[in-house]
Amino acid sequence: MHSIKSVNTSQDSIIIDFNVDISKSDIKFFELKPSPLYRDVFDIKGYFKDALATKLSIQGEEQITIGQFQPDVLRIVISGQNNPDTSYSLSKRQLIIDVKSKTVKKEDTKVQQSNQVVTQQVAIKEDNNFIDTINAIRLIESNSNTINVKFNKKITQKDIKYTNIKQSGNFEYIFDITGQYKFANPIKLSLDNIDKVITTQNKNSVRIRFINKNSAQIKYNLINNELIIETTSTKSTSNPTQQTINQVQNTTPKNVKNKVIVIDAGHGGDDVGAVGPNKRYEKIVNLEVTKYLENILKQRGYKVYLTRTTDKFIKVMDRTVLANEKNADLFISVHTNSITKEKANTTSGIETFFLSPARSERAKRVAALENKSDIREMNESSKNVFLESLNRPRITASHKFAIDVQAGLLQAARTKYKDVKDSGVREGPFWVLVGAQMPSILVELGYISHPEESRRLYEKEYQQLLANGIANGIDSYFLKNP
């Protein structure tokens, strides 16, 4: 399986860049007769994290849809009133699909093909023939004290609105930039002297918010179709040796190869976990999402181990043994929540727990459910010994990890269902996390007891989204805590 780095369109072609060399056997091509449109379909081995039913457009009447068809197959469909005339060429890490439009006359397709190997990198980096009618914003990247926004179209001052406000004790500097950016939802950028930079996609604009405790100086300039935002903070805590460049397109940290993640699909075998309407089992959802997550993380370069890959029972105390054995950097236990019948129709949402001795009523309720399978293994005093052995740094790290994963989960889930509830990050005494010596969390993907949420939790596409969200959370944890 291959990891796909980017998918871009130029005037009449789609350019797919891979992180590894690919061969002809990685690509399947077939045509479908009108129903109601003609469709040319490319199934490409690989996973592309931004491919969730994205529509691309090129010159002509053809429509292009890309989507992760299966966890390891990216599907690109070119459809049109007339039979699309497509051809493709491969070179090492790049696939170029040419679409000869029936509606637009062109003369120079040959020239482009012969240039193909040479332009391998240039195709994406050069502005000249890059037209992406959907995404006016091509790239947002951060340097130590600047944010650079690059566009696919001509922009003027009118396309940029700048305001600043003070809210909840912070200074906020806000740019609203006309256009769409396919990687904008929501992304954290890092700058040396600003606490937080967040980009989000609004309906017709991208918003970049600079949030800082102290007041900051923000300057911006439009040069050659590029917006450069420069920042200086009054109280700079920046470290000049850490001049990292963070490309937004690639939010996976660089040193992931050394990172080991152990994922635990909660319950299994006779321990079915919670049971929802229509006999939906928690153990199944947990395992499905875990397997997707395994795939995604491996694609991004992490080392991944699962406590179970099949429907079998594993003792709670044994689940963390693997994590300790593998010297894992992170441990994550995947669950779905449930609640009593009376509240089943009204309680839904995603929440993430990290281990702590705290025992709020809510944490106690969820912990009682999740601990049920072998609470008998430990007596009260050994539980207390474990809880007392927890040290502050580990609790803090787990808390941070939980915050990032919760944010990733919500963001991903809401790309499909806007109404997904945020039940927050909480602490609680979960025995499955007790034995782990690394930052550890337990996620509750939703309520399997809720009729609608449990239906969603059984959807393959939603399961993939959730897995993607967790992976994004892991990425952002390591970006901040390398």
Ligand SMILES: [Zn+2]
């Ligand atoms: Zn559970």
